[in-house]
Amino acid sequence: MSEQERNNDIHWLTGQFNNTNNETNYRNSIKKRVRFETRVALIVVAMLFAVFGITDYNLLGLTREYYLLLAMRITVVSSCLVLAYVIGRCGGYTRKAWLHALPLWIVAIGIVLIVPLRPESLSTQVTAVVVAIMAFYLLIPNLLTVSFWASLFLSVAFVSAAVVFAGISPAMSLRIGLLLIVANVVGYSALLRIEFLQRKQYALLNEEREQNKELQVEIAHRKSLEEQLRMVAEKDALTGVDSRAHFMKRAEALLRRSQFDKSDFCLFMIDVDHFKRVNDTWGHTCGDQILTRIVEVCQQTLRPLDIIGRFGGEEFVVGLPNTSVSDAKTVAERLRDNVTRLRLEGGMSELQLSVTIGIAIAEPDDDLDALIARADNRLYIGKREGRNRVVI
Numbered sequence: 001m002s003e004q005e006r007n008n009d010i011h012w013l014t015g016q017f018n019n020t021n022n023e024t025n026y027r028n029s030i031k032k033r034v035r036f037e038t039r040v041a042l043i044v045v046a047m048l049f050a051v052f053g054i055t056d057y058n059l060l061g062l063t064r065e066y067y068l069l070l071a072m073r074i075t076v077v078s079s080c081l082v083l084a085y086v087i088g089r090c091g092g093y094t095r096k097a098w099l100h101a102l103p104l105w106i107v108a109i110g111i112v113l114i115v116p117l118r119p120e121s122l123s124t125q126v127t128a129v130v131v132a133i134m135a136f137y138l139l140i141p142n143l144l145t146v147s148f149w150a151s152l153f154l155s156v157a158f159v160s161a162a163v164v165f166a167g168i169s170p171a172m173s174l175r176i177g178l179l180l181i182v183a184n185v186v187g188y189s190a191l192l193r194i195e196f197l198q199r200k201q202y203a204l205l206n207e208e209r210e211q212n213k214e215l216q217v218e219i220a221h222r223k224s225l226e227e228q229l230r231m232v233a234e235k236d237a238l239t240g241v242d243s244r245a246h247f248m249k250r251a252e253a254l255l256r257r258s259q260f261d262k263s264d265f266c267l268f269m270i271d272v273d274h275f276k277r278v279n280d281t282w283g284h285t286c287g288d289q290i291l292t293r294i295v296e297v298c299q300q301t302l303r304p305l306d307i308i309g310r311f312g313g314e315e316f317v318v319g320l321p322n323t324s325v326s327d328a329k330t331v332a333e334r335l336r337d338n339v340t341r342l343r344l345e346g347g348m349s350e351l352q353l354s355v356t357i358g359i360a361i362a363e364p365d366d367d368l369d370a371l372i373a374r375a376d377n378r379l380y381i382g383k384r385e386g387r388n389r390v391v392i
């Protein structure tokens with residue numbers, strides 16, 4: 001049995017969760033409803049008790065017994081109404097179960113007190129006791145033990161009062177006793193079943209909520225994994241610029257848009273000069289730092305709407321929408337110049353970096369591959385002609 005199942009275990013006799021915390025949480029969750037239902041039940045009981053005062057008058061007239069009964073009824077009715085008010089104000093039954101038990105005991109005493117005052121109407125009172133027992137179990141919700149003790153008290157006290165004040169025979173008291181036992185068993189079983197089902201439903205709802213929470217965590221985790229995967233697929237891990245595949249996708253879209261708008265679109269192919277020598281002299285870690293710094297220079301020199309991708313090794317590609325031939329040349333020269341001015345820290349401070357840039361201008365019927373091939377070709381010419389230059 002899992003921990004969860006153990007916590008949701010319900011006692012077969014009390015109909016309550018075996019786990020105290022679980023039981024407290026359950027009671028807290030139904031506090032408002034129980035408060036409301038108890039108040040309604042008390043008001044109904046008070047009204048019924050008051051109405052029976054009319055039948056007392058019809059039967060007894062203005063006799064001493066009638067006044068005694070009236071006093072008893074007024075006590076019960078006013079106690080019920082006061083308790084209904086108190087429970088409405090502060091009667092969360094988690095801690096104040098006695099407050100909910102009190103009206104049952106007052107009503108029970110009230111019913112028992114009728115026996116010495118009207119011993120001749122015992123059969124009517126037996127019916128009233130059976131109805132009261134059922135009401136104790138079913139109208140006072142979720143307090144099985146409270147209802148049980150009050151009903152037991154009512155049954156025993158009623159039979160005792162009937163023997164003492166109405167003088168019923170032992171056979172008759174046995175019959176009434178059996179009838180009240182049956183009423184108690186039926187009432188207890190019905191409430192036990194209700195309590196059991198309500199708690200089962202509560203446990204299921206909680207389980208569902210827990211599963212939903214776990215699902216939310218799982219969804220968030222998956223979303224973050226998706227985001228990480230997307231970053232891995234779209235961004236170059238070292239420099240943070242677009243990966244080759246992602247650059248191609250974005251450049252394709254920009255090229256198509258420029259052809260549609262009939263605007264200019266340029267492409268730079270940038271390669272770091274003698275990078276192998278840098279790696280061989282300073283090591284790959286320094287080489288990586290240099291690539292990152294060169295990308296920073298690109299980002300500082302270019303506009304935010306220009307796109308930068310790493311094409312491979314020490315080769316970068318830039319797409320520049322809405323850029324004329326002369327502007328492209330100016331920007332490329334500035335970029336080349338900024339790289340030559342780049343000063344590195346520590347042991348590499350003497351290192352003189354440079355890049356060669358090949359520029360291609362998009363023609364109306366160009367495709368991206370043709371544009372890249374032209375830029376690459378110009379880059380190759382630049383390398384051949386001595387590097388650290390822009391070729392257009």
Ligand SMILES: Nc1nc2c(ncn2[C@@H]2O[C@H](COP(=O)(O)OP(=O)(O)OP(=O)(O)O)[C@@H](O)[C@H]2O)c(=O)[nH]1
Binds near residue numbers: 288
């Ligand atoms: N540190 C580092 N080096 C890399 C990376 N990718 C490629 N390289 C190195 O870049 C160097 C490129 O060398 P080459 O293609 O011969 O070019 P080059 O030395 O720059 O010479 P030119 O391009 O002709 O000026 C190789 O040594 C590669 O190992 C990288 O991510 N980090």
